[in-house]
Amino acid sequence: MAAAWSPPGAPSSWRLTAAQFEVLRDDEELLALAAAIPPDRLPPLLFQAAATFLVLELEPHPLRDWFPRVGEAQPPLPADFNAHYRAFCLDHRDRLLEVSSLHRYQMNEVGRCADVLPALSPAAQDPRGIALVDLGTGAGLALHLDRYRYGYRRGGNTDSVGDAGAAVVIETELRGEVAPPIPAALPRVSHRVGIDVEPLDLTDPDVRRWLAACIPQEIGAVTRFHDAVQVALAHPADTVRGDAGEVLPAVVASIPEEALVCLIDTYVHVFFSAEELERFRTLVDALGAERDLDWVSIDPLVPMGDAATSSVLGIDVPPALLRRNRREGVFGVIGRLSYRGGRRSGALLGLAHPGAAWLEWLGPGAIVSSPRHS
Numbered sequence: 528m529a530a531a532w533s534p535p536g537a538p539s540s541w542r543l544t545a546a547q548f549e550v551l552r553d554d555e556e557l558l559a560l561a562a563a564i565p566p567d568r569l570p571p572l573l574f575q576a577a578a579t580f581l582v583l584e585l586e587p588h589p590l591r592d593w594f595p596r597v598g599e600a601q602p603p604l605p606a607d608f609n610a611h612y613r614a615f616c617l618d619h620r621d622r623l624l625e626v627s628s629l630h631r632y633q634m635n636e637v638g639r640c641a642d643v644l645p646a647l648s649p650a651a652q653d654p655r656g657i658a659l660v661d662l663g664t665g666a667g668l669a670l671h672l673d674r675y676r677y678g679y680r681r682g683g684n685t686d687s688v689g690d691a692g693a694a695v696v697i698e699t700e701l702r703g704e705v706a707p708p709i710p711a712a713l714p715r716v717s718h719r720v721g722i723d724v725e726p727l728d729l730t731d732p733d734v735r736r737w738l739a740a741c742i743p744q745e746i747g748a749v750t751r752f753h754d755a756v757q758v759a760l761a762h763p764a765d766t767v768r769g770d771a772g773e774v775l776p777a778v779v780a781s782i783p784e785e786a787l788v789c790l791i792d793t794y795v796h797v798f799f800s801a802e803e804l805e806r807f808r809t810l811v812d813a814l815g816a817e818r819d820l821d822w823v824s825i826d827p828l829v830p831m832g833d834a835a836t837s838s839v840l841g842i843d844v845p846p847a848l849l850r851r852n853r854r855e856g857v858f859g860v861i862g863r864l865s866y867r868g869g870r871r872s873g874a875l876l877g878l879a880h881p882g883a884a885w886l887e888w889l890g891p892g893a894i895v896s897s898p899r900h901s
């Protein structure tokens with residue numbers, strides 16, 4: 528976990544997030560505490576969010592000052608951070624467990640829109656306009672991807688797209704040799720709807736406080752989240768409560784025929800069981816046999832971790848990528864399944880840091896899966 532968020536060469540602002548995971552990983556007492564969290568509630572992530580929640584709420588000195596504040600630079604991480612953080616977690620063990628029992632880990636990283644955007648480039652050129660369906664939308668921040676500005680940096684150059692006055696600016700560092708297909712203009716979104724088993728109501732200040740604690744404590748991520756919440760509050764979008772595998776057919780049926788349906792899935796299907804995932808793929812195949820659609824996934828390989836063998840979309844993964852996954856820890860694999868006239872095609876397109884610190888494009892149609900419908 529720590530290596531994934533803050534690998535060698537990552538900006539130093541990610542060190543705090545990595546250090547929080549390291550303290551937990553290396554401490555028997557804290558691990559025993561986290562072990563009280565049921566496995567299906569993602570113990571390391573929920574533990575980290577609960578600890579962050581308490582730091583932001585209780586403002587302990589000096590710990591609070593090592594966590595970022597919107598409008599200020601990321602504070603440097605002192606050598607004694609680990610000892611202070613460990614002691615704080617142990618001193619507040621009861622509240623930590625209480626906060627963990629009252630919440631689910633629900634991280635909304637709006638930065639992932641910078642990874643989705645190039646995967647939408649064929650759809651962005653489609654005259655039909657896009658109907659965005661954000662699966663596992665959480666607070667719905669990705670539903671506004673056409674309202675943000677993006678900066679793709681390589682060396683000293685930045686390729687930007689989006690309104691220069693946008694309230695949310697997402698910047699990411701390009702890695703590798705291949706340039707992602709950044710659309711010249713943002714896609715025209717004609718319809719937007721989110722689906723979530725537990726949609727989050729941003730008008731509730733308690734919800735906003737919990738979500739802010741689920742965000743990695745990196746100043747870019749913290750600022751993006753803060754700004755994106757304002758955009759979402761200003762533009763309420765439809766959200767359907769339910770299991771995506773159950774409600775998707777009705778949601779798609781409610782979208783006007785003339786729109787091109789784009790399903791967005793960022794860090795959602797990676798948490799499905801193998802059976803749920805297979806059922807969902809079959810469902811999308813059935814929907815794609817009826818109307819044109821894209822399914823863009825930014826998810827780690829599955830099963831998550833060293834034992835990964837497959838991509839969420841079911842597209843074959845080359846051995847070199849599986850080896851890289853074992854070496855580097857969790858990163859997002861960008862893939863797209865496209866259904867046009869009942870024919871399916873698919874490709875793994877790129878790799879991305881889980882919090883949008885970097886993006887690496889694999890090249891046009893690096894790996895293509897065979898169509899299932901004809």
Ligand SMILES: C[S@@+](CC[C@H](N)C(=O)[O-])C[C@H]1O[C@@H](n2cnc3c(N)ncnc32)[C@H](O)[C@@H]1O
Pocket residue numbers: 632633634635636637639662663664665666722723724725726769770771772792793794795798
């Ligand atoms: C890790 S969060 C990712 C949120 C957001 N997509 C992002 O990348 O910032 C996963 C989200 O998926 C939702 N979720 C999990 N299983 C789901 C399901 N079967 N159907 C719909 N939503 C689901 C959770 O409630 C949570 O909001």
